[in-house]
Amino acid sequence: MTDSLLTEKYNHILDEQVLNEIAEIGIFKTFQKDDIIIDINQPLKHIPLLLSGNIKILREDEHGNELLIYFLEAGETCTMSLTCCMGTTKSKIRAVAEQNSSLVMIPVQYMEKWFHENASWRNFILESYQTRFDEMLEAIDNLAFIKMHERLLKYLINKTVLHGSNTIIVKHQDIAIDLNTSRVVISRLLKQLENENKIKLSRNKIEIL
Structure with missing residues (x-):
């Protein structure tokens, strides 16, 4: 193998x-x-x-x-x-x-x-x-040069490419660690992206729309 x-x-x-x-x-x-x-x-x-x-x-x-x-x-x-x-x-x-x-x-x-x-x-x-x-x-x-919410969206898109799926399983804390920021900031920005209809949030899952 x-x-x-x-x-x-x-x-x-x-x-x-x-x-x-x-x-x-x-x-x-x-x-x-x-x-x-x-x-x-x-x-x-x-x-x-x-x-x-x-x-x-x-x-x-x-x-x-x-x-x-x-x-x-x-x-x-x-x-x-x-x-x-x-x-x-x-x-x-x-x-x-x-x-x-x-x-x-x-x-x-x-x-x-x-x-x-x-x-x-x-x-x-x-x-x-x-x-x-x-x-x-x-x-x-x-x-x-890129604002954090743009970095976050780019990070999520890269994740979907790596995993071959529009839905990724990831915790907010893990994203915060990767992007060197706080979980509170990531949670707020994820909610912002959801309100912009760019993602859909569920427990430990994020779907890129």
């Missing part, structure tokens, strides 16, 4: 040689929703390739408040963990399973080896950096 997922998600990105090596040396793992996959200050000796599910990447300030940076989908990797691995430093992010997820963990020395020897891997890494860089710029723009 894991090998078939690897081929399904990455055969259009990576060539057969790298896929075979990943299948041989990679460590396949599964995580349940809300499991911490990578934590802040954790030494990184492997990089993850996501096979199924979704992962959210978070930063934490000195007071322990979290801020959502971006989501990972199947067929992607976390470039912030790549950077830490290449610099042999500890993780500066927290990766949490948004849904039940499966990954393959690759020892860092292979990442460096393939980058120099394999064009498909090198292109995958460089394109991943570009994608994450664009998303981080978008996150900065959201913080600097």
Whole structure:
């Protein structure tokens, strides 16, 4: 099952040689929703390739408040963990399973080896950096230029895309944590969006209209 997922998600990105090596040396793992996959200050000796599910990447300030940076989908990797691995430093992010997820963990020395020897891997890494860089710029723009209710609606729409459904199951407190604000603010803004006929609220469920 894991090998078939690897081929399904990455055969259009990576060539057969790298896929075979990943299948041989990679460590396949599964995580349940809300499991911490990578934590802040954790030494990184492997990089993850996501096979199924979704992962959210978070930063934490000195007071322990979290801020959502971006989501990972199947067929992607976390470039912030790549950077830490290449610099042999500890993780500066927290990766949490948004849904039940499966990954393959690759020892860092292979990442460096393939980058120099394999064009498909090198292109995958460089394109991943570009994608994450664009998303981080978008996150900065959201913080600097977009009002909270617009950020909230964008967050909800992104959630529906990730989950493949117009209805998402999420608590107001969890949204508040992801957007680094209070539950009271989120509840008020959700009610505002409902009054604007953009969403429909029910207990721990939100439907995007």
